[in-house]
Amino acid sequence: MSFTGMVEVARSNDPVLISFIQALLQDEGIDAVIADQNMAVIEGTITVWRRRVLVAADHEDRARGVLTDAELDAHLS
Secondary structure, eight states: OOOTTEEEEEEESOHHHHHHHHHHHHHTTOOEEEESHHHHHHTTTOOOSOEEEEEEGGGHHHHHHHHHHTTOGGGBO
16 A cells, blocks of 8 residues: 555544544545554554555645544644
8 A cells, every 4th residue: 555645633542532533534425544554553552653645645634624523633644
């Protein structure tokens, strides 16, 4: 999978929060890719590997707005 043209909008080691962020973005028609998910699974319960939420660069501002509206600013990258 190529991440060319994608930017990170959020990062967390909480899988529930990552799923919530992805669902919020999808509800707004913004495709999000979760990076480092496999590494986090391989490491098991160790929360060192934070998952990153990536969106297309041309959707970055809108995605950040969605997360800000949901009061998730603290997780913005």
